[in-house]
Amino acid sequence: MATTQSKCGAPTKSGGSCRRRAMVGTSRCxxxxxxxxxxxxxxxxxxxxxxxxxxxxxx
Ligand SMILES: [Zn+2]
Structure with a gap:
């Protein structure tokens, strides 16, 4: 079963968005x-x- 983990995407202090993978079952890393x-x-x-x-x- 291939689970596609969404990316965190939380805004970072540097102005970008988090590139870490979100934890399973959550929308954030x-x-x-x-x-x-x-x-x-x-x-x-x-x-x-x-x-x-x-x-x-x-x-
Ligand atoms: Zn993050």
Whole structure:
């Protein structure tokens, strides 16, 4: 199955558009996707879960 990954295309500070490939399931690349993206949310949740685990262990 050939998946065609779209390009990020986010505006860069230099005035161009990002040439990185967008992450699968998102419309932005790893650099430009925000915390609202599925990838970012999953990452944040994982980090929060780790923090909670540490807090529980301290008790
Ligand atoms: Zn990008």
């Amino acid at each position: 790893e650099l430009h996707q925000g915390p609202w993206s599925p990838y970012g949310v999953a990452k944040r949740k994982a980090e929060e879960a780790k923090k909670k685990l540490k807090q529980r262990r301290k008790k």
